[in-house]
Amino acid sequence: MARIYGIDLGTTNSLIAVMDGEAARVLADPKTGATILPSVVAIAPEGEVYVGDQAIEVEPRLALKNDGVIHATGFSGGDMGAVIRSVKRYMGLGSSEIAPADQARYTFADLTGPVVRFQVARRAYTASQISAEILRALKQRAETALPSEKVERVVITVPAYFNDGQRQATKDAGRLAGLEVVRLVNEPTAASLAYGLQKLTEGRVAVYDFGGGTFDISILNVKGGVFEVLSTNGDTHLGGDDIDAALVNWFLADLPESIRTERHIWNSARRIAEDAKQKLSSAEQTELILEIPPDLSLREKLTRTHLEELAKPFIARTLERCRLALKDAKLEPPQIDAVVLVGGSTRMPMVRREVARMFGREPLCSINPDEVVALGAAVQAGVLMGTQRDMLLLDVVPLSLGIETVGGVMERIIHRNTTIPTSVTEMFTTAVDNQTHVDVHVLQGEREMAKDSRSLARFKLGPLEGQPAGYPKIAVTFLIDANGILNVTARDERTGREHSVDIKPSYGLTDDEIEKMLEEAIDLGEQDLEERLLIVARNDAHQILAALSKQLAEWGHLVSADERAAVERLAGRLAEAEKGTDRELIAKLVEDLNAATTPFAERIMDAAIKQALEKKSVEELS
Amino acid sequence: MICASCDSPLPVPADLDCFSALGFPRRLTIDTDALETSYHELGRKIHPDRFASSAPNVRALSLSGTALLTRSYRTLRDPVSRGLYWLELKGEKLAENNKNVPPDLAETVFEVQEQLSDLRDASGDAAIELRSEVEQRRVEVSSAMEELGAQLARNFSRWDASTSSNGGNDNRNLVAELKAILSKIAYLRTLLRDIDRGLETLRAA
Numbered sequence: 001m002a003r004i005y006g007i008d009l010g011t012t013n014s015l016i017a018v019m020d021g022e023a024a025r026v027l028a029d030p031k032t033g034a035t036i037l038p039s040v041v042a043i044a045p046e047g048e049v050y051v052g053d054q055a056i057e058v059e060p061r062l063a064l065k066n067d068g069v070i071h072a073t074g075f076s077g078g079d080m081g082a083v084i085r086s087v088k089r090y091m092g093l094g095s096s097e098i099a100p101a102d103q104a105r106y107t108f109a110d111l112t113g114p115v116v117r118f119q120v121a122r123r124a125y126t127a128s129q130i131s132a133e134i135l136r137a138l139k140q141r142a143e144t145a146l147p148s149e150k151v152e153r154v155v156i157t158v159p160a161y162f163n164d165g166q167r168q169a170t171k172d173a174g175r176l177a178g179l180e181v182v183r184l185v186n187e188p189t190a191a192s193l194a195y196g197l198q199k200l201t202e203g204r205v206a207v208y209d210f211g212g213g214t215f216d217i218s219i220l221n222v223k224g225g226v227f228e229v230l231s232t233n234g235d236t237h238l239g240g241d242d243i244d245a246a247l248v249n250w251f252l253a254d255l256p257e258s259i260r261t262e263r264h265i266w267n268s269a270r271r272i273a274e275d276a277k278q279k280l281s282s283a284e285q286t287e288l289i290l291e292i293p294p295d296l297s298l299r300e301k302l303t304r305t306h307l308e309e310l311a312k313p314f315i316a317r318t319l320e321r322c323r324l325a326l327k328d329a330k331l332e333p334p335q336i337d338a339v340v341l342v343g344g345s346t347r348m349p350m351v352r353r354e355v356a357r358m359f360g361r362e363p364l365c366s367i368n369p370d371e372v373v374a375l376g377a378a379v380q381a382g383v384l385m386g387t388q389r390d391m392l393l394l395d396v397v398p399l400s401l402g403i404e405t406v407g408g409v410m411e412r413i414i415h416r417n418t419t420i421p422t423s424v425t426e427m428f429t430t431a432v433d434n435q436t437h438v439d440v441h442v443l444q445g446e447r448e449m450a451k452d453s454r455s456l457a458r459f460k461l462g463p464l465e466g467q468p469a470g471y472p473k474i475a476v477t478f479l480i481d482a483n484g485i486l487n488v489t490a491r492d493e494r495t496g497r498e499h500s501v502d503i504k505p506s507y508g509l510t511d512d513e514i515e516k517m518l519e520e521a522i523d524l525g526e527q528d529l530e531e532r533l534l535i536v537a538r539n540d541a542h543q544i545l546a547a548l549s550k551q552l553a554e555w556g557h558l559v560s561a562d563e564r565a566a567v568e569r570l571a572g573r574l575a576e577a578e579k580g581t582d583r584e585l586i587a588k589l590v591e592d593l594n595a596a597t598t599p600f601a602e603r604i605m606d607a608a609i610k611q612a613l614e615k616k617s618v619e620e621l622s
Numbered sequence: 623m624i625c626a627s628c629d630s631p632l633p634v635p636a637d638l639d640c641f642s643a644l645g646f647p648r649r650l651t652i653d654t655d656a657l658e659t660s661y662h663e664l665g666r667k668i669h670p671d672r673f674a675s676s677a678p679n680v681r682a683l684s685l686s687g688t689a690l691l692t693r694s695y696r697t698l699r700d701p702v703s704r705g706l707y708w709l710e711l712k713g714e715k716l717a718e719n720n721k722n723v724p725p726d727l728a729e730t731v732f733e734v735q736e737q738l739s740d741l742r743d744a745s746g747d748a749a750i751e752l753r754s755e756v757e758q759r760r761v762e763v764s765s766a767m768e769e770l771g772a773q774l775a776r777n778f779s780r781w782d783a784s785t786s787s788n789g790g791n792d793n794r795n796l797v798a799e800l801k802a803i804l805s806k807i808a809y810l811r812t813l814l815r816d817i818d819r820g821l822e823t824l825r826a827a
Contacts, residue, residue: 004674182674226662384674392666394692419696421670423689481685482670 004153006377011088011213015374016138024378027145044081045121051137059083061268066547072264078107082120090116090127092165094507104261131173155381159214160186161234165507184483188218190376191342203337211343213239219329225390231328231417233321240345247273280304308350339363404441404450423479437462455506537586541578555604623687631683640694650778661695738820
């Protein structure tokens with residue numbers, strides 16, 4: 001039986017892990033040794049896809065190029081190709097739900113349909129398709145790391161507070177990547193499995209999971225290998241990204257709106273802000289510097305105290321969610337035996353401090369907060385393969401499920417925090433004679449009125465011709481499976497006949513649409529991995545050769561004759577190799593050339609900065 | 623639900639009740655720790671995690687079996703839902719006669735609703751005072767709930783004793799008593815929820 005792999009498909013970073021005997025292990029990129037794959041996807045105008053660091057390379061931003069001048073660079077959207085970050089925030093969302101700030105950042109195909117689609121050149125991509133690229137990259141990484149293995153079956157983690165549509169979109173992404181998603185596991189639950197495998201936690205455990213884009217709190221009872229979730233709460237649009245955005249808005253506050261939201265400027269500022277935030281986890285003070293061509297220079301000092309003021313409202317929101325989860329679990333903070341920190345945002349000292357204060361105890365973070373979810377996913381994969389037989393995971397549904405009744409009221413049929421899998425059977429009948437069908441509208445959420453809840457799906461029961469009102473008796477079973485996804489079956493109690501239920505999801509993709517995407521993917525995308533990699537290698541070669549000739553033309557005086565001879569020799573070989581199809585040779589020569597040019601590239605960079613500064617100070621004086 | 627010889631999930635019989643599903647006799651008094659142990663033991667055997675690589679029909683049986691097991695556990699774990707379920711098994715429903723406020727609770731219910739409505743309109747010092755009154759009410763209602771819980775437990779053990787001595791004949795008085803306690807609890811639960819909502823809205827504002 002094929003091994004099952006555990007995948008953490010995160011907002012900021014993604015990882016793949018596997019059980020290695022009795023221990024879970026994250027698989028690193030064999031080339032770089034990196035365990036983390038940044039969840040960034042770049043799509044070139046012709047449709048080539050880059051994931052991770054390669055995608056970050058082409059993200060629109062302001063960069064000091066080898067020619068010593070700051071340029072707007074990267075795929076700036078639309079016809080120029082696009083770079084999509086934090087795609088998880090768009091999973092399961094309808095186009096009408098796109099926030100205005102996001103509309104400035106990306107080009108969307110339309111703003112009304114049931115599924116968000118990013119427009120890149122002539123094609124439109126759903127969030128599931130983009131996530132599928134991240135999954136493909138992880139699959140490829142694992143298969144390179146373990147050459148004798150094929151990655152076909154996976155466990156993927158999702159935020160505990162993901163609704164049905166967001167879960168479905170994640171499953172769709174797996175399918176689009178050619179993977180069988182054996183199970184979706186909630187991220188905080190996965191983290192508790194990783195801690196539980198090492199017997200680090202027992203009793204009542206609170207998992208505080210504050211990631212790049214989502215926040216979850218889960219309260220579990222861990223006892224004798226049984227991991228029973230008592231309650232969960234969260235916010236699927238609350239994470240480190242929001243703190244970065246607040247920081248960017250503060251940093252760029254003096255700029256007019258149109259300039260502040262310009263993609264290159266915003267992205268550069270975001271990188272600077274993220275960097276500053278990370279530095280302030282250990283330092284007390286840092287400085288944010290951004291040069292905007294032609295001659296604007298932003299420079300702001302930032303103390304940790306100030307950062308904490310900016311972050312405070314977001315952290316307060318996480319604490320409110322913790323209180324709600326405790327209330328649902330019918331527990332008070334002192335009754336919690338252990339608090340576990342998960343997610344990159346828990347590196348902020350303020351988060352640790354506030355969590356410790358809320359629960360009255362020091363939180364645990366002995367397992368790397370970036371890796372713990374992936375490790376837990378691997379443990380769950382072990383459970384599913386039957387190698388971890390003593391473990392039993394009992395998770396819950398995060399949001400109540402209901403149906404719309406007379407007067408637009410939502411009648412709850414499955415309450416939040418009910419252990420899954422669970423099912424409820426409801427009886428339906430007709431209100432008037434000869435009614436041909438019964439419409440059922442399924443909702444998810446905690447609000448009283450249907451209009452305030454999130455529409456999950458609609459379906460029709462029938463046909464039921466020629467019957468008096470109230471006569472038909474149709475038993476509809478709503479079953480939430482172990483993935484937290486709704487399945488509906490219906491049975492006519494009078495005839496005993498099973499009704500087919502054709503569910504139309506309110507948001508997300510229909511099965512037909514996914515089939516179509518899969519066919520297209522086979523036609524276009526899968527031209528062959530080799531071919532795609534060759535294109536990538538050639539692009540790299542092309543880029544470095546172009547940059548080199550520009551450097552030598554403008555800054556030749558900074559390069560010694562020996563250096564020049566060495567790089568020109570290498571450049572000649574690379575130009576030759578680029579015409580061929582040996583991608584490994586191209587990649588090696590690119591690397592060699594990179595190494596050979598580094599010393600003088602640094603000299604050129606220094607000179608360029610000096611020149612830029614001189615120019616500026618002259619302007620300031622005059 | 624589980625095949626004794628091969629450990630695979632079996633179709634659930636249509637008339638399987640919550641007690642049988644968890645392997646417990648039909649008694650109202652239940653050792654909840656033993657109930658939990660049984661739930662976990664059966665869960666380990668039938669949970670969909672065990673059948674991830676099985677045929678679709680086996681997976682479907684595991685799924686529906688686990689859903690039933692969980693529902694049974696949830697029903698029996700809580701004494702109130704257990705009592706309600708017990709009445710249902712006897713063909714007695716609480717819903718119909720639950721429209722009227724139990725007479726001895728009427729005054730409390732009325733007063734609390736009054737206080738909550740005052741609390742909504744109050745501000746400043748008056749709000750602070752009302753708030754502490756409502757919080758005091760909450761304590762009273764909670765302790766009334768506890769008292770009712772104890773009554774329920776006494777009713778349960780009398781039921782179990784009478785059922786075994788009468789050879790299973792139901793005692794009409796006990797049915798009436800059980801109904802009365804459960805409907806009071808249902809009322810107080812609603813009241814507590816209203817109090818909590820009132821206090822929460824106040825805190826949010």
